[in-house]
Amino acid sequence: MYKTVDAFMETVIAKNPAQDEFHQAVQEVVESIWDYLQDNPHYMHTKILDRIVEPERVVMFRVPWRDDQGTVQVNRGYRVEFNSAIGPYKGGLRFHPSVSLGILKFLGFEQIFKNSLTTLPMGGGKGGSDFDPKGKSENEVMSFCQSFMTELNRHIGPVTDVPAGDIGVGGREIGYLFGQYKRIRNEFTGVLTGKGLNWGGSLIRPEATGYGCVYFADEMLKTRGDSFKGKTVAVSGSGNVAQFATEKVIELGGKVVTLSDSSGSIYDPEGIDTNKLKWVMDLKNIRRGRIKEYTDQFGGEYWEGKRPWGAKCDVALPSATQNEINKEDAETLVKNNCFCVAEGANMPSDPDAIEVFVKNKILFGPGKAANAGGVAVSGLEMSQNSMLMAWNRDEVDAKLKSIMTCIHQACEKYGKEGSYINYVKGANIAGFIKVADSMIDQGVV
Ligand code: NDP
Ligand code: 2IT
Numbered sequence: 503m504y505k506t507v508d509a510f511m512e513t514v515i516a517k518n519p520a521q522d523e524f525h526q527a528v529q530e531v532v533e534s535i536w537d538y539l540q541d542n543p544h545y546m547h548t549k550i551l552d553r554i555v556e557p558e559r560v561v562m563f564r565v566p567w568r569d570d571q572g573t574v575q576v577n578r579g580y581r582v583e584f585n586s587a588i589g590p591y592k593g594g595l596r597f598h599p600s601v602s603l604g605i606l607k608f609l610g611f612e613q614i615f616k617n618s619l620t621t622l623p624m625g626g627g628k629g630g631s632d633f634d635p636k637g638k639s640e641n642e643v644m645s646f647c648q649s650f651m652t653e654l655n656r657h658i659g660p661v662t663d664v665p666a667g668d669i670g671v672g673g674r675e676i677g678y679l680f681g682q683y684k685r686i687r688n689e690f691t692g693v694l695t696g697k698g699l700n701w702g703g704s705l706i707r708p709e710a711t712g713y714g715c716v717y718f719a720d721e722m723l724k725t726r727g728d729s730f731k732g733k734t735v736a737v738s739g740s741g742n743v744a745q746f747a748t749e750k751v752i753e754l755g756g757k758v759v760t761l762s763d764s765s766g767s768i769y770d771p772e773g774i775d776t777n778k779l780k781w782v783m784d785l786k787n788i789r790r791g792r793i794k795e796y797t798d799q800f801g802g803e804y805w806e807g808k809r810p811w812g813a814k815c816d817v818a819l820p821s822a823t824q825n826e827i828n829k830e831d832a833e834t835l836v837k838n839n840c841f842c843v844a845e846g847a848n849m850p851s852d853p854d855a856i857e858v859f860v861k862n863k864i865l866f867g868p869g870k871a872a873n874a875g876g877v878a879v880s881g882l883e884m885s886q887n888s889m890l891m892a893w894n895r896d897e898v899d900a901k902l903k904s905i906m907t908c909i910h911q912a913c914e915k916y917g918k919e920g921s922y923i924n925y926v927k928g929a930n931i932a933g934f935i936k937v938a939d940s941m942i943d944q945g946v947v
Contacts, residue, residue, distance in 0.1 A: 503546050507533050514555055521604030523824060527611045527849060528555055530856075534930040538916075548946075550938045557610065559583040561657050562603070565631055567649040569642050579650050581629035581657055581665070584610035587940040590661055591627030592617055592877060592884075594668030597646075597675065599634040606630060608824070609668070612848055613877070615933030616870035619909045622881035627663055629654070635670045636790075647678035654679075655686050658693055660887070666695040666880050669823065672742055672787070673698060673708065692887030695880035704883035706898040707876075712746025712846060713899070714875015714906050715819060715867075719844035720754065721910035722865040723817075725923065730754035736815035736840070738762045739822030740786050740793045743846040743873065747819050748779055760810035762822060763793040767810040770802035814838045821846030829854035836862045845869035856926060863922050871909050871929040878905045 504510040507529070514528050532551065539545050565577040580603060583591045593613040596606070606628045614626030633646050658665060667676055676696045683693055690702075697703035706713070716730070723729055733756040737744050740761040748758045757773035761782065774782070778800055785791045797804045811818065811831040818840050820826055824847065827835075832855035835843070843859055844867040845851065851859070851866075859866040879902055886892050893901075909929075917928020941947075 504551070507536050510551060513552075518604070518607070521607055523608035523849070524604045524611065526853065527608040530853065530926065531611070531615065531930045531934070534924075534927040535934050538931050538934075544942070545938055548942050550941060553941065554585065554614070554937070555611070557582050557584045557607065558586060560603070561654075563653040565633070565646065565649050565653065567642075567645045569645075570639055575646075577631050577633040577646070579629070579631045579653060580606050581654060581663065582606045582610040582627060583657075583663055584626040584628070585614045585937060586625035587937050587944060588618060589623035589625045591663035592624035592666075592880065593626060593628040594630075594666045594877075595671045595675075595679075596628070596630035596668040597633045597635050597670035598630070599632055601630045601632045605824075609848055612870050614937055615930060616874045617877055617881075618933040618936045619871060619912060619929060620874050620878040620881060620905055621908055622878060622905075624877065624881050627665070628668075629665055630668065630671070633670075635675070643675065644678045647675055648682045651679045651682035652686065655683050658683075660691040660693050660884070664693060664695060664880070664884060666877070667742070669741070672696075692884050695883040697883070702883075702887050704879055704886055704898060705893070705895045706902060707879045707883055708742065709746040709749070710879035710902055711743045711873050711876030712748070712821070713750045714878065714902055715743065715747050715821070715844050715846040715872045716750035716754065717875065717903050717906040718867055718872045718910060719817060719819065719842060719865075721907060722842055722844065722867055722923075722925070725914075726865070730756035730817070733757070733816040734759055734814065735817045735819060736760045736810045736813045737819045737821055737846075738767070738810050738826060738850070739820075739847065740782060741822070743876070744819075744821040745779065745783055745786070747821055747846050748774060749776075751819075752776055752779065756817070759815065760813045761793055761796070762810050764822075765792055766794060766804055766806045767808055767813075768793055768796045768802055768804055769810065769813050770796070770800060772802070811835055815840050817842045817844070819844055819846050820850035822850065823847055824849040825852045827851040827855045829858060831855060832858035836864065841865060843867065844872040846873050848873065860924060860926070865923075866925055867913075868926045868929055870933060871913055871925055874909055875902050875906055878902060
């Protein structure tokens with residue numbers, strides 16, 4: 503039996519070489535549940551840690567397709583079916599050139615605990631491809647999606663594994679993937695979430711991750727008798743999560759002053775209002791342009807190649823990608839009196855950054871708690887699909903709000919350290935218990 507976290511991590515690193523992000527995600531979870539495991543030795547006796555870091559199944563496959571010039575292109579596809587102890591595998595698909603097995607294992611691992619926190623019956627999974635949708639035509643994106651699903655379809659199903667979107671996969675891609683699944687299988691089922699409203703999608707699913715993140719941050723602020731009203735907020739990213747986080751902050755009376763993409767950040771001290779946001783949504787979702795164009799339209803500053811963390815803010819909502827806040831960024835945020843960070847993205851803060859936040863006792867909501875609203879509404883989409891019915895906008899929004907409040911309560915219950923809530927510890931322990939206990943109930947599988 504392992505005596506220390508380091509001893510356990512040595513075996514994980516040896517067995518999974520060159521998967522740095524996966525090691526990082528495992529280390530964070532194991533560190534924060536370690537004391538709990540010592541107090542509850544049956545988890546160690548049943549080797550839950552060794553089992554939970556091993557995916558139940560990994561599928562890797564060739565994705566050949568033809569570009570507009572007729573040239574054959576070959577990408578690699580993946581689906582990591584990590585853990586089905588509490589429900590069918592559930593989690594997004596990421597299309598981005600940086601996708602590798604290690605990245606998808608980190609995301610799949612996080613998803614196990616996140617899905618457990620939602621209170622809904624969903625296991626953990628993640629998939630995707632190193633395909634880069636940037637600069638591709640509609641026809642190329644469709645050809646790729648069809649080829650990807652031609653292989654993936656045999657591994658998924660509404661009670662087996664239900665993918666959804668993530669970076670580079672939005673409503674358009676889910677549509678092409680769903681169309682191809684239906685064509686091959688001759689089944690109209692809830693095999694994907696994030697579907698269009700006309701064909702089985704749920705209201706509020708597009709908004710859910712961003713809205714949920716802001717609801718969670720609002721719960722964190724409430725613990726200090728505070729709210730979003732009058733707060734200056736730095737958001738990173740300008741995709742699905744960033745857009746709807748911004749929309750909800752505006753609605754709650756806050757002022758969002760930054761957005762970014764992989765080329766740089768924009769800083770608008772006047773605040774991004776509803777009209778400007780509408781323009782950003784058109785830029786990013788329809789015209790598929792760069793965030794730099796914002797400053798040509800509305801003024802403000804463009805910070806080429808820079809992340810937004812140099813902007814003075816009260817609240818930060820990192821909503822782009824992993825490891826986008828390092829130690830220096832975290833110190834800058836704290837120095838500028840930012841006192842609340844809620845992660846819309848998965849693992850955007852690196853371990854040194856998290857240490858800075860926790861040491862300074864600021865409110866820090868890790869992704870698996872703060873961004874769980876997206877997959878939670880995916881779970882609600884699955885429920886509606888199985889019942890062959892649809893809830894209205896207010897019903898779904900109320901359920902989302904109530905789930906985010908439950909997640910906050912779970913973090914508080916397991917993360918309280920005196921008057922400070924350590925949300926990392928709280929989320930990891932609460933997420934772990936339900937999955938680990940279910941694994942024990944189901945025997946050595
Ligand atoms: P989108 O593809 O809609 O948007 C991603 C945004 O992040 C874009 O602005 C993109 O810029 C930027 N970005 C991506 N990669 C990088 C990078 N390497 N460096 C800097 N910026 C980058 O994705 P989502 O909004 O859906 O996802 C954002 C984050 O939220 C991810 O971490 C995802 O895992 C997480 N998440 C998403 C959920 C969802 O429901 N969609 C649910 C829970 C978490 P560019 O256009 O230049 O690439
Ligand atoms: O990281 C995530 O939680 C997602 N990309 C959403 C997954 C889902 O199944 O809705």
